[in-house]
Amino acid sequence: MEYEAVIGLETHVQLKTRTKMWCGCANEYGADANTNVCPVCLGLPGVLPVPNAEALRLTALTGFLLNCDVPSYAKWDRKNYFYPDNPKNYQLTQLDFPSTITGFVEFELGGELESVRINRAHLEEDVGKSFHFADYSGVDFNRAGVPLLEIVTEPDITSGDMAYEYLNALKSILEYGGVSDCDMEKGQVRCDVNISVRPIGQQELGEKIEIKNMNSFSGVRRAAEYEIARQIEVLEEGGQLVQETRRWDDDAGITDSMRTKEDAHDYRYFPDPDLMPHRPSKEWLEAIREEVVELPLARERRLMEQYELPAGDADVFVGDAALGNYFEEAAKGLKNPKQAANWVINNLQAKLVETETSVADLKFPAVAIGELIGLVEGGQISSKIAQEVFAEMFASGKSPAIIVEEKGLSQVSDSGELEAFCREAIEANPGPADDFRNGKEAALNFLKGQVMKASRGKANPQMVGELLAKILNG
Amino acid sequence: MVHFLTIHQLLEQLRAGELSSREATQACLDRVEKVDGRLNAFISVDATDALAQADAADQSRAAGEDLPMLGVPVAIKDVLAVKDQPLNCASKILGEFNSPYDATVIQKLRAAGAVVFGRLNMDEFAMGSSNENSAFGPARNPWNTDCIPGGSSGGSAVAVAADECIASLGSDTGGSIRQPAALCGCVGLKPTYGRVSRYGLVAFASSLDQVGPFTKDVRDAATLLQVIAGADEQDSTNVPEPVPDYSAALSGDVKGLRIGLPREYQVEGLDPEVKAATDAAVKQLEALGAEVKEISLPHTEYAIATYYIIATAEASANLARFEGVRYGARLDGADPEEMNRKTRGAGFGEEVKRRIILGTYVLSSGYYDAYYLRAQKVRTLIRQDFLKAFEEVDLIASPTTPTPAFKIGEKTGDPLQMYLSDIYTISCNLAGLCGISVPCGFSKAGLPIGLQLLGKPFGEPDLLRAAHAYEQATDWHTHRPNLD
Ligand SMILES: [Zn+2]
Numbered sequence: 001m002e003y004e005a006v007i008g009l010e011t012h013v014q015l016k017t018r019t020k021m022w023c024g025c026a027n028e029y030g031a032d033a034n035t036n037v038c039p040v041c042l043g044l045p046g047v048l049p050v051p052n053a054e055a056l057r058l059t060a061l062t063g064f065l066l067n068c069d070v071p072s073y074a075k076w077d078r079k080n081y082f083y084p085d086n087p088k089n090y091q092l093t094q095l096d097f098p099s100t101i102t103g104f105v106e107f108e109l110g111g112e113l114e115s116v117r118i119n120r121a122h123l124e125e126d127v128g129k130s131f132h133f134a135d136y137s138g139v140d141f142n143r144a145g146v147p148l149l150e151i152v153t154e155p156d157i158t159s160g161d162m163a164y165e166y167l168n169a170l171k172s173i174l175e176y177g178g179v180s181d182c183d184m185e186k187g188q189v190r191c192d193v194n195i196s197v198r199p200i201g202q203q204e205l206g207e208k209i210e211i212k213n214m215n216s217f218s219g220v221r222r223a224a225e226y227e228i229a230r231q232i233e234v235l236e237e238g239g240q241l242v243q244e245t246r247r248w249d250d251d252a253g254i255t256d257s258m259r260t261k262e263d264a265h266d267y268r269y270f271p272d273p274d275l276m277p278h279r280p281s282k283e284w285l286e287a288i289r290e291e292v293v294e295l296p297l298a299r300e301r302r303l304m305e306q307y308e309l310p311a312g313d314a315d316v317f318v319g320d321a322a323l324g325n326y327f328e329e330a331a332k333g334l335k336n337p338k339q340a341a342n343w344v345i346n347n348l349q350a351k352l353v354e355t356e357t358s359v360a361d362l363k364f365p366a367v368a369i370g371e372l373i374g375l376v377e378g379g380q381i382s383s384k385i386a387q388e389v390f391a392e393m394f395a396s397g398k399s400p401a402i403i404v405e406e407k408g409l410s411q412v413s414d415s416g417e418l419e420a421f422c423r424e425a426i427e428a429n430p431g432p433a434d435d436f437r438n439g440k441e442a443a444l445n446f447l448k449g450q451v452m453k454a455s456r457g458k459a460n461p462q463m464v465g466e467l468l469a470k471i472l473n474g
Numbered sequence: 475m476v477h478f479l480t481i482h483q484l485l486e487q488l489r490a491g492e493l494s495s496r497e498a499t500q501a502c503l504d505r506v507e508k509v510d511g512r513l514n515a516f517i518s519v520d521a522t523d524a525l526a527q528a529d530a531a532d533q534s535r536a537a538g539e540d541l542p543m544l545g546v547p548v549a550i551k552d553v554l555a556v557k558d559q560p561l562n563c564a565s566k567i568l569g570e571f572n573s574p575y576d577a578t579v580i581q582k583l584r585a586a587g588a589v590v591f592g593r594l595n596m597d598e599f600a601m602g603s604s605n606e607n608s609a610f611g612p613a614r615n616p617w618n619t620d621c622i623p624g625g626s627s628g629g630s631a632v633a634v635a636a637d638e639c640i641a642s643l644g645s646d647t648g649g650s651i652r653q654p655a656a657l658c659g660c661v662g663l664k665p666t667y668g669r670v671s672r673y674g675l676v677a678f679a680s681s682l683d684q685v686g687p688f689t690k691d692v693r694d695a696a697t698l699l700q701v702i703a704g705a706d707e708q709d710s711t712n713v714p715e716p717v718p719d720y721s722a723a724l725s726g727d728v729k730g731l732r733i734g735l736p737r738e739y740q741v742e743g744l745d746p747e748v749k750a751a752t753d754a755a756v757k758q759l760e761a762l763g764a765e766v767k768e769i770s771l772p773h774t775e776y777a778i779a780t781y782y783i784i785a786t787a788e789a790s791a792n793l794a795r796f797e798g799v800r801y802g803a804r805l806d807g808a809d810p811e812e813m814n815r816k817t818r819g820a821g822f823g824e825e826v827k828r829r830i831i832l833g834t835y836v837l838s839s840g841y842y843d844a845y846y847l848r849a850q851k852v853r854t855l856i857r858q859d860f861l862k863a864f865e866e867v868d869l870i871a872s873p874t875t876p877t878p879a880f881k882i883g884e885k886t887g888d889p890l891q892m893y894l895s896d897i898y899t900i901s902c903n904l905a906g907l908c909g910i911s912v913p914c915g916f917s918k919a920g921l922p923i924g925l926q927l928l929g930k931p932f933g934e935p936d937l938l939r940a941a942h943a944y945e946q947a948t949d950w951h952t953h954r955p956n957l958d
Contacts (some may be wrong), residue, residue: 039575043795045563045676046555046577048709078791080837084810089794139799268837270846273681273788275710 002200005228007157013149013180014188015058020145021125022049029186033140041145043087048274055147058179059123063100064292065177066118074099075277080268085128085139095269098122107169116166117154124148160224167217172296190215197231207241211248223248307337322359329366339373351394363397372400384457385409412459422467425450436472476501477637481546481694488545495545499528499589502547506638509957512619515632517552517593517610524591544587549639551630552593555674556580563676564608565598567796567821569803577674579685579702586701595629598823600678602626603895607825616955617921621879624654631658634688641698642688647678648781649899651686652911656874656924659913662688663695666931667906668713671706677792679785682903691951692942696720715932723935724942729763734867738774745877751915751923752873762943771859776852777901783836783849790833857905864930872898874911874924908934912941913950
């Protein structure tokens with residue numbers, strides 16, 4: 001029998017806000033334990049939560065980026081469970097009226113365009129972090145109350161590879177939108193994987209197995225592959241799968257059982273009476289919708305089409321959004337945008353890396369790249385001189401025309417002046433001159449080089465070639 | 475005799491320079507010293523801190539400053555957070571906990587110049603109607619120390635009625651201000667839900683709790699409400715409605731004011747003496763020009779059940795934080811779960827545990843729809859009953875409690891009987907209304923009886939006007955228990 005896998009992902013992402021979800025404490029990683037805390041995020045008696053407007057905004061923005069609806073009514077619920085890292089012993093989350101619902105994420109997989117439906121992206125609060133020492137445990141509450149977005153897919157994923165590519169696409173969307181830094185090292189992205197298998201053709205889903213708390217995308221891929229194979233093996237051997245929660249052991253490369261459905265929590269959700277429902281206004285939503293940036297995949301496709309760029313160039317501009325924006329600015333009105341892409345990728349990007357600066361630090365406007373290309377195309381400077389001009393642009397921010405003018409770099413196209421250079425070269429190098437006269441065409445390049453050298457690169461190379469030939473052929 | 479003064483009497487003397495805040499505060503402290511051994515209204519008093527505040531108030535006044543309550547000693551229920559003072563909620567579970575912050579109402583009191591002092595006894599976590607559920611022992615009724623003072627804000631009522639303070643703050647979730655005010659013979663006001671910030675009020679039932687004043691007369695209730703009411707950015711459920719001038723509302727008369735008497739409130743178990751006293755009070759209001767008519771609140775009989783589902787559900791989550799991890803008393807266990815069980819098992823009293831279990835049950839998977847969800851629907855119906863009634867009348871009058879104060883221990887074995895003592899007060903919280911209890915007589919045994927007036931949401935001015943007019947026409951509020 002042939003089996004297929006059905007996978008759904010729940011991804012928790014920390015939002016990039018200045019402060020925590022309900023209080024004014026800094027949302028900051030790496031501070032000393034229990035320094036970013038206050039009565040509210042410690043859950044001291046008597047405190048009340050006040051929603052962070054920035055977190056609400058980023059949630060709605062995420063909704064738009066994930067093609068979701070942002071309903072006009074959302075509410076908060078308490079999820080009750082005891083754990084030392086959970087300050088109130090209930091977690092504020094959104095159960096049945098989340099902030100965003102029903103969207104999708106598109107990405108490429110093996111050259112094909114794939115789509116995974118999003119069930120919802122709801123807002124909740126992170127909990128503290130437990131540390132276990134030799135004979136006691138401690139909790140750091142710096143993370144408690146950090147806004148957390150839980151992004152839940154429909155069970156549309158069919159393989160470990162697909163899960164992996166979905167997660168990468170999701171990460172780049174969230175980074176692109178400025179919603180989260182998605183730093184895995186800092187625990188800003190965590191993932192629960194729900195996997196079942198069923199015989200192909202069967203409608204009914206198999207027993208759902210959840211793998212909790214994955215913190216790397218490659219781990220998700222490996223765990224999914226392992227788990228699919230394991231489940232199929234169990235079924236093929238005539239065994240039965242039970243709904244359970246399993247743990248991924250990254251070193252051993254296996255999953256093992258944590259708990260079965262029987263000891264599942266009853267979270268006793270109910271609406272939080274301390275918070276009013278969130279009713280976003282049309283104006284508020286429209287203002288956020290205007291901030292929505294183009295998604296990576298869509299941008300790549302558009303760059304290739306609109307500017308006729310090869311996939312490699314488009315990739316670079318999608319990977320570095322600021323550089324991409326700079327390119328689009330530079331390419332405005334250019335006949336051959338590929339040339340601008342070459343300058344931005346080959347010269348500008350290299351210079352930025354070398355000087356450890358960013359596009360935001362640039363002293364010259366993007367339009368200067370177009371001017372530089374114009375000078376080369378118009379024959380005012382050679383492409384070699386253009387490199388020199390670019391270096392100066394980068395250093396001083398002066399416009400290419402001014403640099404050429406000030407440094408006297410303008411290409412010599414005056415035939416009288418050029419002829420003098422050519423005659424000097426021929427006189428100084430009688431050997432190669434004779435070679436050319438005797439039919440050795442390549443000797444001309446040598447003489448051309450001498451002229452270019454004598455003119456310090458300013459001679460118009462095409463004219464030099466023509467003049468030399470004319471004189472020698474006399 | 476300074477401790478007998480009302481807020482407005484004391485302010486008059488302070489402003490005239492006839493008295494200092496230190497003298498007034500010392501008088502209250504002396505009174506506590508003298509009578510509280512018998513009454514147990516205070517869990518603790520920080521006299522040094524109180525006198526330091528009084529001295530600061532006197533210096534401000536000497537410097538020409540005047541504030542709405544400058545130098546007036548106000549005692550605080552042990553459920554409100556006061557910076558660097560113990561916060562126990564009359565429970566063992568908080569251990570030696572001191573609050574690191576001031577509740578918003580405390581900040582407002584300080585800003586108005588009040589001297590904030592004392593931790594007033596109460597039912598543990600505000601759960602109870604008799605103040606018997608206190609880890610610090612029961613508070614006693616100053617009119618008869620064998621009797622309960624009511625609850626949960628028992629200490630707040632006793633301290634005012636026995637002149638151990640000039641005024642006090644309590645909290646009201648289902649009658650916890652009005653009921654003890656009635657049983658102790660003082661004025662207790664529960665503001666409209668959202669009128670007063672809950673930030674720093676340790677939550678029992680978040681959708682029902684409201685902080686309010688206990689005072690010796692209605693004018694003082696207006697003054698104290700004025701100070702504590704108003705918007706607060708730290709409480710999302712606070713309503714940004716402008717705060718009217720409550721003292722100005724006192725000057726009007728009650729001519730033409732329509733007062734409703736709910737048909738459904740003529741219940742079995744209503745004590746004849748209480749009925750007679752409150753009937754007479756309504757007659758008095760009628761004589762002052764109010765129009766009295768019968769109204770109907772058809773869902774009244776479901777109020778207590780609804781209340782005990784919603785309040786306990788919210789409480790089961792609100793009290794989950796008390797497990798000894800971050801603060802309070804802790805009993806160690808082999809793992810976090812055992813630590814939780816031991817700490818909570820030993821730390822909470824019987825009634826609190828009963829309500830946590832009930833609340834946990836009504837939220838459990840499989841029972842949620844039948845209990846919690848249904849209770850929310852009934853709550854909406856109860857609210858609609860009132861809003862409909864308020865189309866016909868301006869205020870609703872009733873007894874505050876079905877009986878005068880009962881004996882300590884009399885109902886402890888029968889929680890349901892105890893819950894029934896809140897029958898007239900509970901709906902007000904479910905419907906988000908405002909309410910006041912004013913003294914309206916005494917039983918033959920010499921125990922106070924209270925008249926309850928309920929107002930529409932943000933209808934405090936009407937409430938205060940009627941209560942004040944009634945008070946002006948009677949002298950019940952001037953009676954004092956004999957504690958000498
Ligand atoms: Zn905080």
